[in-house]
Amino acid sequence: MPDFNREFVVFQSMWAMQNEQGALPSPLEAQLTKIAEARFDGVSDHFYEPVAAPELWRLASALGLQIEGQLFPKTVDDLQPALDIASQYGCHHLTIQADVRPRTLKEAVTLIEGWQRLAEQVDFPVLIETHRYRITNDLHFTLDLLKAVPDMKLLADLSHYVVGREMPAVPGADDQQQIETILRHSWGFHGRVASCEQVQVxxxxxxxxxxxxxxxxxxxxxxxxxxxxxxxxxxxSFTCELGPPPYAITDRFGRDITDRWEESLLMKTLIKGIWERVSSTP
Known part of the structure; x- marks a missing residue:
């Protein structure tokens, strides 16, 4: 492969830091310090609220952490405030979880192209996440979107398509080809392992x-x-995104059946090993 200057960064999701009650078990600064000490490169969190975003940026920057901003627009114009905030404070990229479920390809294309036009004004990537109950909910619909808008940049969270379509652990040829098409249009990843019946194992x-x-x-x-x-x-970028319940499987008392922080560290080691192996191959 050409000797290009490439960087691989691994983020930790702030959502993944929440406990079973959906709250951070310690103050934000302490959580960010824990993440930085574990040698993550950044964090993923909402980055569109005028009050919360500056504080996240201040604390993360002091620890040398980059930010993956997440937002959930319903209209084209909903993207602009997040672009303004991210441009002011800086981020690695913005991830759109498009909180809209159009019934026609034409409606979806109008939204995607509108977001693309707005994204042209910033110097960081703006990616569309593959996610259930979003514009990319269905794998086949997303593939149709890619045909209509071939320059659409995705952030791949493949767990949603595995559980959503009940894919087997040995995918069929069609499944494999379709996932590879998603990967060819992906510029970042959210890390979670699903099975055909569970979104997060x-x-x-x-x-x-x-x-x-x-x-x-x-x-x-x-x-x-x-x-x-x-x-x-x-x-x-690759974000370790092991969410709290109900993503995480719980016991009869509502407690996690595993330590999600330790699992995040395992995932970080796993993906960094993959990167080192692939990027060092001639």
Missing amino acids: PISFEQHRPWVELFSRWWTLGIEDWLRRDRVHGSL
């Missing part, structure tokens, strides 16, 4: 090894494809 459990291996192969393909693209410089 503990990666440390032996029974989930086939699913961990499947996602590892897909992430490998995604990184390989990103490295082949015609860009002299680039920064690829």
